[in-house]
Amino acid sequence: MAAIWVAVAVMLVATAQVVAAAPVTAPAFLWAPKNYRLSSSEAKEVVHYQTLSPKSLAKSVLEEGGWSNLVCSKDGPQKNVDVAVLFLGSKLQSSDISKDKQADPALADTLKLSFSSSELSMAFPYVAISEDEALENSLLSGFTENCEDGSRGNHITYTDTCPASSESMKKHSSMDSIQDLVKSRMGNNPTGQTKLIVFCSGGFKDNVKSEGELLSEVVSVLNKSGAKYSILYASQPYGLLENTSELPLSRYLAEKTNETKPVLEKCDGECQLKSTLLEGVFVGLVLLIILISGLCCMMGIDTPSRFEAAQD
Numbered sequence: 001m002a003a004i005w006v007a008v009a010v011m012l013v014a015t016a017q018v019v020a021a022a023p024v025t026a027p028a029f030l031w032a033p034k035n036y037r038l039s040s041s042e043a044k045e046v047v048h049y050q051t052l053s054p055k056s057l058a059k060s061v062l063e064e065g066g067w068s069n070l071v072c073s074k075d076g077p078q079k080n081v082d083v084a085v086l087f088l089g090s091k092l093q094s095s096d097i098s099k100d101k102q103a104d105p106a107l108a109d110t111l112k113l114s115f116s117s118s119e120l121s122m123a124f125p126y127v128a129i130s131e132d133e134a135l136e137n138s139l140l141s142g143f144t145e146n147c148e149d150g151s152r153g154n155h156i157t158y159t160d161t162c163p164a165s166s167e168s169m170k171k172h173s174s175m176d177s178i179q180d181l182v183k184s185r186m187g188n189n190p191t192g193q194t195k196l197i198v199f200c201s202g203g204f205k206d207n208v209k210s211e212g213e214l215l216s217e218v219v220s221v222l223n224k225s226g227a228k229y230s231i232l233y234a235s236q237p238y239g240l241l242e243n244t245s246e247l248p249l250s251r252y253l254a255e256k257t258n259e260t261k262p263v264l265e266k267c268d269g270e271c272q273l274k275s276t277l278l279e280g281v282f283v284g285l286v287l288l289i290i291l292i293s294g295l296c297c298m299m300g301i302d303t304p305s306r307f308e309a310a311q312d
Contacts, residue, residue: 025094025126025270026237028057029111030065031118032081032230033223044120051126051270054135054234058142061232065122070194070230071155072147081194082185082227085218088136089211089235090201094126094270106212111233114219120230126270127234135236136162136200155195157181162200172197173204175217182225201236 046064062068070084091104102108115121129135140156157170172178178197185195203214215233222229 024129024237025051026092026129026235027094027097028124028127028232028234029115030061030120030122030124030230030232031115032066032120033117033228034119046121047123047125049125051128052124053128054130054138055142055145057124057127057234058139059146060124061122062143062146065120065230065232067143067230067232068147071143071196081230083182083222083229084194084196085199085222085229085231086136086139086196087199087215087218087231087233088201089215089233090237091211092235093237097125104210104212106210106216108212110212110216110219114231129236134163135234136198139232139234140198155193156198157195158198159200159203160205161202162198173206175204175221178218179221179225182221182227186225186227 048060052060062072067084070081089107092107096102115123130138157172160171160173162171172181181195181197199214199218203209203211207214209217219231222231
């Protein structure tokens, strides 16, 4: 029986390691309003339920979202887009999508309104986030790797919160600078090339607005200018797990809105899948224990090899 309990312990440890290895996931959304010039073969409303890496997200955005014509250096007809925006948040995670009460209502409202009223809309509910590399670096390197001729780095500008590798790169310190850039693209863009603006977490160094308010302002500026644009929102949550060694589960199914009253949230698709797998593992362990115990009992039964003839 000692061997049985050793086998069970090994299986439990393996199960715990699988659960602990589950990555922190955050959603990403891509949308573009009207006049995006979609062909009949291009998808207009897509939801990817697979868990993607940031570089796989970049590849999907290029191939399915049409950004290959916006950020790649290849020759040929360009999309009728003046500005592309890569907006990087730091608050939203996958489990927040199903919550009735959002921590940043302005962010949820802006995403829902922009996503539902756009000609092109793509959702990626589960993007695996790594703490080893900044999300903007992963996405931009993904763009470069999946562009046959590389990306047009000279057409990328950043907000001043981005840790850009070169000091010569154009950085924006306020929304006025963004407005000036958009106006310049509207007035003088003979080559039809698209300008990519990267909003890193926080937007600007002196920004006091919430993430949702900043995204709403960006959308408002683009709409008022009349520019044709496309926006990719992606989130890299931080500060979710204070001590990952003590918390093996990397996603929360319940979250406290205050210090006294816990609020249980809905279990989304990934939560239901994991719970089903865990239930199956535990049921399998119980059946395995019963089977091995039965076999041991049968092997322990000692019956005579032959029977003597009955005496009259």
